[in-house]
Amino acid sequence: MSANEPGPEPMSALPATVRVESVLEPDDAAGVARRAAQAPAGEPLGDSAATARVTRSWKLDTGLLLLLGICLVPAVVGAVLYLHRQRETALHDAYRTADLVAIGTTEQLRWLLQDAEAMLASVAARPKVRAIDQAECDPILAEFRVISPAYKTLALRLPDGRSLCSELRQPPSQNSVQTSPWFQAAIRQPGFHASDGHVGAVTNEWTVRLTYPVKGASGQVVALLITPIDLQQLQQRLFNLLPTSALAAVVDSANRVLVRSARHDERAGKPAAVGVAQVIDALRQDARSAGGRAPASRQFAEIGFDGVRRLFVARQVPMSDWVVISGVAEDEALRGYYATRTRSLAAILMILTLATLAAWHLSRGIRRPIQGLAAAARSVARGDLTPRAPEAGPTEIRVVAREFNSMVLATAEAGERLRNSERQYRTLLQNLPVAVVSHANDGSVELFNDRACALLRMTPEQMKGTAADSPVWHFVDARGERVQPRDYPVARVLRMRLPLSPQTFGIVGADAVAAHTWVLVTGYPQLDAEGRVLHAVVAFVDISAQHDAEQLRLAKESAEAASQAKSDFLARLSHELRTPLNAINGFTQLMLLDPQLPAHRKLQLGHVLSSGEHLLSLINQVLDISSIESGQQNVATQAMPLGPLLETCVAICRPLAQTMRVQLVVEGSVMGTPELASVRVEADPTRLRQVLMNLLSNAIKYNKPDGSVRVTIRQDAPGNDGPDVHVNIIDSGIGMGPAQLERLFEPFNRVGAERTGVEGHGLGLAHSRALARSMGGEITVTSRPGHGSCFTVHLRQAGELGHHRIPLAPDGA
Ligand code: ADP
Secondary structure (H helix, E strand, C coil): EEEECCCCHHHCCHHHCCCCCCCCCCCHHHHHHHHHHHCCCCCCCHHHHHHHHHHHHHHHHHHHHHHHHHHHHHHHHHHHHHHHHHHHHHHHHHHHHCCCCCCCHHHHHHHHHHHHHHHHHHHCCCHHHHHHHHHHHHHHHHHHHHHCCCCCCEEEEEECCCEECCCCCCCCCCHHHHHHHHHHHHHHHCCEECCCCCCCCCCEEEEEEEEEEEEEECCEEEEEEEEEEEHHHHHHHHHHHCCEEEEEECCCCCEEEEECCCCCCCCCEEEEEEEHHHHHHHHHHHHHHCCCCCEEEEEEEEECCCCCCEEEEEEEECCCCCCCEEEEEHHHCCHHHHHHHHHHHHHHHHHHHHHHHHHHHHHHCCCCCHHHHHHHHHHHCCCCCCCCCCCCCCCCHHHHHHHHHHHHHHHHHHHHHHHHHHHHHHHHHCCCCEEEEECCCCEEEEECCCCHHHCCCCCCHCCCCCCCCCCEEEEECCCCCEECCHHHHHHHHHHHCCCCCCEEEEEEEEECCCCCEEEEEEEEECCCCCCCEEEEEEEEEECCCHHHHHHHHHHHHHHHHHHHHHHHHHHHHHHHHHHHHHHHHCCCCCCCCCCCCCHHHHHHHHHHHHHHHEEEHHHHHHHHHHHHHHHCCCCCEEEEHHHHHHHHHHHHHHHHHCCCCCEEECCCCCCHHHHHHHHHHEEEEHHHHHHHHHHHCCCCCCCCCEEEEEEEEEEEECCCCCCCCCEEECCCCCCCHHHHHCCCCCCCCCCHHHCCCCCCCHHHHHHHHHHHHHHHHHHHHHEECCCCCEEEEEEEEECCCCCCCCCCCCCCC
């Protein structure tokens, strides 16, 4: 990735620990479970896994329903138990009431029968009765009424049914009595007997009869005392105090109703309801099984013949086969229970509804903010930091939402800071004067700046992901030999995990043979906490300029050393030559002084002397150059006026100019003007004269017929450190090309003039420049082949007379 490309959003690289899991979403729970499954064996799952366990187990609604159930089920069970107990109590009370009625009725009947038995027994024991004398009937009956006024009639019949005494005027016939079941049952009894119900033959009413046997002297039954019970009276007596809610009846051994507390007339003589009769039969059976030791009783619920379900108690009446049945209407008995049950159910329903509503409200109040929190957390996990968790619901959730929002805000601010830092870092990296390439630990390029692309001459696309030993370029060492990829800086950093000391390499393109760029390379590793290499960063500094300068310096030093050697050699040689040459010139001059010398000898000696002087001049120049270059110059500068010297030089050169048909001009009115006269320079007059003479003579020598040489002077404004007086010698001569100009100032190099026939030895310019420099000046040149040249002598102005600009022509030929 190039350093100037936008990087990924920092939040998308957040560690998985920042991801916030929803405690409500099954998907998230599954995700956590999946991550838990992916966790290495033996590694603790951490808080998120614990959360996953919790979320896998139950949801909030389930939990609240469970809580609701835990609270309500015991209440409902308690209510049911309470209602059941209420019902049991109500039933018990109802049975108790019925039993009290049954007991009361039974007791009354027992007293009645005991009373009747006692009465009949006393009557039967009377002698008049035992005598079975019909004539005694009236006294017997009278006595009976005295003994027992409650009984209205009494009859005495013989065992064969014949009537002996009767208070009825026409008692039932013997036959009807003898065949009736009650008489047959009574005659078989050894003692008192209460009959079943039957219709009386005379009254035609439903009645029962109480009988008692009258025994003779031998103990056998001689007659039967009979008295009926008035069942209407009995009904009144038994049931007149009975509350209307209770029902009581007395049935005979055939389960026919003898008396009944309600609707007696309608029900008397009718059989009991089938279900009731079955229970009564069972009761009698139980009593027989128990041997009649205790009056049996039984409680049962049954639908009576009127269709009303009642709670019955049946009790056997002692001294008879009768059974008292007492019943309480079940609806009546359970009315209180039903009311309580209805109220309880209503209360339970209300509580259930209220609890459900409260649970629903609570669940919604918790679920909504948590869902909001979860949605915000999901957005954050996706890298979107704008949503906020709603600060609603219970205080605890509000606190969590507030903390979450603070965390998101802090994360966003941290992200912004990170992005700013990243931008700063990218800008810094991009604008560094250094090429930077960061490699992954496998050596591939990860990050780089534009300068790296420029140095390696690769496009960003070529750079991305490539290995360090790219085929597009390779390194060479300082000697120009190819460096092996394993010795590349990145390879060494990855191998040694240590920073590298700077090293110089040349970068050579794929098809090139020489380095296009020289770089100083450093490298360092980025390690993690365990010391493993994460990245290897390599930095390149372009030192091509320094490298070239160094190469140049070395070449220059070598050239200077060679030049120095040459100068030394020349100086020594010239010195060695000058001594004999002076001797030759001296003796030649002496010989020429001889008047007797023939003319042709004089001519020959003149040639010797002129050649010797030329040679001496050459040697002197060489010596002068070498002494100047070796710093042993004998130049003495002084402030001097430029004008007179220039005039002298021009005057000396004018004959040559005329000979060469070259026009020599010192620009216009300048000559002799006060301005030129005021120009003063810092120079050695002798040396400056040598310089000007050489340049003027060259301008004439290397000119064309009818050519011209112009001399101009320019003076700079004050304040310049360097030379500020410039003497231009401009000719319209043959001129020179760049190659000639390049080597113009080399001693003995005539840059091609040796082929022109113009005399010279190639030392003048070298000598002149050495002299100009020795005076703090310089000589420069511009030239065009065929158009002429302009040599300029730059001199330092002498300060005391001030600076004046001289209105001369500008530079250039
Ligand atoms: P020489 O003795 O040859 O003149 P110089 O050192 O004075 O030696 O000049 C070196 C060479 O520079 C000359 O040989 C000539 O080729 C060239 N040269 C110098 N001055 C001029 C000029 N004004 N025009 C053209 N060529 C010049």
